[in-house]
Amino acid sequence: MNAITAESILEELDHQYPCNQDEMNFLKFRNPFELLIMTILSAQTTDVTINGLRDELFSAYPNPAALARADPLDVERIIHSAGFYHSKAKNIIGTAKMLEENFGGVVPRTIEELTTLPGVGRKTANIVTNHAFHEACGIAVDTHVRRLSKKIGFTQNTDPEKIEKDLMKLFPEKWWSKINYLLIRHGRAVCTAKKPDCMKCIIRHNCQSYINSGEE
DNA sequence: ATCCCGAGGG
DNA sequence: CCCTCTGGAT
Secondary structure: HHHHHHHHHHHHHHHOOOOOOOHHHOOOOOOOOHHHHHHHHOOOHHHHHHHOOOHHHHHHOOOOOHHHHHHHHHHHHHHHHHHOOOHHHHHHHHHHHHHHHOOOOOOOHHHHOOOOOOOOHHHHHHHHHHOOOOOOOOOOHHHHHHHHHHOOOOOOOOHHHHHHHHHHHOOHHOOOOOOOHHHHHHHOOOOOOOOOOOHHHOOOOHHHHHHHHEEE
């Protein structure tokens, strides 16, 4: 697929899925520390759930130093509704401690540094660089991005890191921080893993999978 | 019942 | 590659 076609697909999705209030709230973090912690907590859960606990969490622990000395049981109680609360509490406290000890209390700016933090994988690290620093170091590849990228024809690879490289070559930087959001939305609303609703899909005429199914 | 807007570990 | 960790949405 050529770059012009690929970019026009994202433009259509961008028109179809404007940010709703909950997501705007999520991205309207007050500082990189909050975005980092919120992104760790967001794994396998919804933004709506996460947004409900942000005020209590950050009024109790406004900075890495405070979170580093938090009682794990207190943190678990606050973040309970996010799911995986035991490991997530351990991870965000561990991250706060590491920020204090290794990074002078400041959230690092590179993928390599960020992924050394507990609970921070490549996807989370990319979300942070994209939205906290607007440096667009890379593209956050989660299961939806992975599935749809191959299906639509943005890439032929299945390995997340290879997919990321392919997408970075295919799209200009201005899309890097948005691809994740757009493909997730489309992946949940229309192009689901189980039953993709191609007749509702506004980009089907450019979708490799749809074209190959022989319906046009 | 089943599936996840992941990461870590075996 | 496989498993586990959780609550919530559907």
